Amino acid sequence: MSDQAPVLTIDGPGGAGKGTISRLVAERLGWHLLDSGALYRLTAEAAARHAVALDDAEGLAALAASLDVEFLVEDGEPRVLLEGQDVTRAIRTEQAGDRASQVAALNPVREALLARQRDFATPPGLVADGRDMGTVVFPAAPLKIFLTASAEERARRRHLQLQESGTTASLSSLLKEIQARDARDMQRSVAPLKPADDAITLDSTRLTIPEVVDRLTQLLAQRGLTA
Secondary structure, three states, X not given: OOOOOOEEEEEOOOOOOHHHHHHHHHHHHOOEEEEHHHHHHHHHHHHHHOOOOOOOHHHHHHHHHOOOEEEXXXXXXXXXXXXXXXXXXXXXXXXXXXXXXXXXXXXXXXXXHHHHHHOOOOOOOEEEXXXXXXXXXXXXXXXXXXXXXXXXXXXXXXXXXXXXXXXXXXXXXXXXXXXXXXXXXXXXXXXXXXXXXXXXXXXXXXXXXXXXXXXXXXXXHHOOOOO
């Protein structure tokens, strides 16, 4: 990490609001954004397209190292292209998240994506969203946040999102999926989900999105990381 490119890492379990919060903080500051989870989701999507098994560590690593990906913003909305095709919605399903969690547990895949993620740290700064941003990818980041919320609240949020998109889902099933993913992410041997030793843990269960964004920008300002 360059002294000219401060990094804010936001780690935490799925459904805690990392993606939304990271995007809003990056927009407010004019910083770059790294959605590391998207890279694992894209690797899993590429695996399905190229008939690579989710337990084929070397095959997945080769895919991860050569991903043909574009991150775009059109009319204020993010778009993701894989091999020239729009996969923005496809990689955000519950199934895609589950596959990504399996892929992320494989060390060769994580190693293949490590340098790619670090390349995002360019001036004026980077907001890095993921599960091991502060512990592995950017261990020297000057501000690390571990954003969490209760499993019940995260399931409720996801259920509401699906309802708003016209998708039917069982709240109890979503809760079980979230709990299973949490367990897999926290218990994996490679880069397990946990706060960095110097991270600030922020529970968003009872906080609004603007409250969390304000809190993070205040913390950055207090550390002299913003103009």
